[in-house]
Amino acid sequence: MTPNPEAYPLSTVEINRVALLTNPKAGKGGASKAAEIARHTLTKTDVDVVGISGSSAEASKRLAEEMIADPDIDALVVCGGDGLINLALQAHANSGTPMGIIPAGTGNDTARALGIPLDPRRAALTVIRGFTTTCDLGQLTDAEGNQRYFMTIACAGFDSLVSDRANTLVWPHGKARYNLAMAVEFSKFHSIPTRITLDDSTVIDDDVTLCAIGNTSTYGGGMRVCPHADHHDGLFDITVIHRINRRKAARNVSRFFTGEFEGFPEATIHRAHSVEIHMPGINVYADGDFMFPSPVTATVATAAGRIIVPRP
């Protein structure tokens, strides 16, 4: 969908000085190389680059806050995966400071959603051109009132059990760790008694395998779990996979990757500006990272993001 320019303003900013925040751990260590290519491309066109990298996730978050507060920085450019973008979003949301992205993670679902080139040189050229779009973000609130923004998809259920499991494994690394966690959790595949409340008062009280709240359409490196989600419409697309037989889930796993599960009686898709999930004992993840234990409320933060993207 083409965004309505009044609700989602477009603009071009002059890029003279950027902060380049790199997560050295992203993309199995490949982010440092991507950052070097981006820095070279930026400096070649006389863009002044302030290179920063935290010693931990928390330190990176603080650096992002400092750079966004600095009036001499034209854009905060993040070089890493969706997790690093999520860290930076906490300072970026509603700040008006443009965010550039050099994709260097394993999944890069934010970059895919925004049409940002996955090649670091081309992504840096996009930053130099300074064309920005505003876009929706998701905002999660837990039972204690703690809040976190997200860009792509917040999920609870089978996928968050797989992430919990992957986080307990010290071996293997990368995608293999995730695949092993998936195999372990699949052997214990079950649905969870859940209550989902939408802002139009619809209540879904059912055994649920998975609930994905999409600001954008994919997670896990292109899995189209919320196939029609649009970050320019002020609404989430919420995919609920109700109780499903393990054999049927295994037979159709490729359809969950391609988004071709519509028409399955076990799958329903809803649209809402705000949604509350109660899934007892289950953690909620977003942008690939742990956010909060359930219950959480997710609300669309309309046009709260301002991202540098290729000119359409």
Ligand SMILES: Nc1ncnc2c1ncn2[C@@H]1O[C@H](COP(=O)(O)OP(=O)(O)OP(=O)(O)O)[C@@H](O)[C@H]1O
């Ligand atoms: N120094 C650091 N700076 C930023 N993040 C860090 C740092 N050390 C560890 N992390 C953690 O690494 C997590 C994953 O990083 P990131 O998403 O950038 O890479 P990835 O996991 O390879 O990519 P993807 O999320 O696309 O799979 C972040 O969410 C963050 O919590």
